[in-house]
Amino acid sequence: MLYTSTRDNSIRVSAAQAIAQGISEEGGLFVPVELPRLDIDKISSMVPMSYIDRAKTVLKEFLTDFTEEELDYCVEGAYAQEKFSSNKIAPTVNISGNKNILELWHGPTCAFKDMALQLLPYLMTVSAKKTADGKTIVILVATSGDTGKAALEGFKNVDNTKILVFYPVDGVSPMQKLQMTTQEGDNVAVCAINGNFDDAQSAVKSIFTNADIKAQLAEKNMMFSSANSINWGRLVPQIVYYFSTYCDMIEMGKIKAGEPINVVVPTGNFGNILAGYYAKKMGLPIKKLVCASNSNNVLTDFLKTGTYDRNRAFYTTTSPSMDILISSNLERLLYHMSDENSALINDLMNSLSTDGKYSVSADMLAKIQEEFDAGYTSENSVDETIKTHFDSYNYLCDTHTAVAVKVYDEYVKATGDDIPTVIDSTASPYKFSASVLSAVLDGKKPELDEFEMVEELNRITGADVPKPLASLRDKKVRFTDVCNKEDMSQMVFKLLNL
């Protein structure tokens, strides 16, 4: 199995190279040259398996340059039972009738990014051993909240890695801040910066590409890498849970092997839903992939009209992980839908960076619409959906999940297509307690601190509070550094003890 680049389809690299390198040299994203196929007998054989064995079955098709021992080491380390609050790792829960929810937030940081970021450090260190002479990998992350914490938990105490996370001092929620500043591990560091997320992000990018810093790191046998969602190593773990939920749907008696399901995904950077598309292309019986957005509905417009236009107002919503106007992983879909036309992808991505928009042909749009549907949800409907789903089904969902649930309800109304469906749930409701509590209380906003809100939400709803969030209250704050963005590179040296 080899990988090529969306912007130069003459390139061929191994999985280990794609993962260690992160992004292709000319700026394209790595994609498999050909997708493996799993037929329905093979899928059926995965029904009795644990999540770990299902993961090995899917991943070994993609990571053909990993030995069986290496793959076992990676997968067993990533999805070890004690790190997850469900013995199914990613359980599928029936809400009513054909409506089911795939809970992707039982990992150590209570957000779906754990599903990929628990595995990525293992894939990366094994890949580096194969391709980068065992250099120590230094992961730099600029975060607006969820990714930073999930990356810290994933890389903590992983041999031959160090991770440094920068967050905007006033730009993350109190719970997210505490999650990061109390982070344990010998190879981790966290620093706030005076500025917003974009400041942190652009400073990290300039450190990445600074030749001086690179050379100084190389002297110490270190190299930078990135944990963000354009890395193939973050995408491939996500393909697994689509196969896993399909197997669970069979096990639950909701479908027979071979019957189609629909999948609904609350979408930001288009990584999660793209993994669903790959699963479909590999033979998983998925009929439609429904892309759900909040008020930042650039993807809804694209999937309905074929024009992607980021020149629009940016809204700060209660589902912040979906507040995105440039969905990087869409590039991979465009590549596949254009019959691997990397010249076209270069053109489209150039228009995106110069004009902020591009359009695809009517043919290509028709092809995309065969696989995808799309919708978006206003802020009011998010609150209403949380409330009605709790009242009607005693199921508490977070704001991101509520966006998807509402878009799904509208999809069924509009199309009548109510076959068995799985809706991805991407965060624990307790990670967004303030919004969820206020939704459950019909808009009232009680004056409580973060932990009191968690308690109140638990008292009202009875939903279990994830241990990693509850235990934050007693954890010691380890990281209090704040720096200016001009001083971030010095901070990197300080944190690395160089």
Ligand SMILES: *Cc1c(COP(=O)(O)O)cnc(C)c1O
């Ligand atoms: C990152 C994230 C998303 C968006 O996922 P993409 O793969 O970027 O589309 C949705 N919900 C939550 C809670 C997230 O953290």
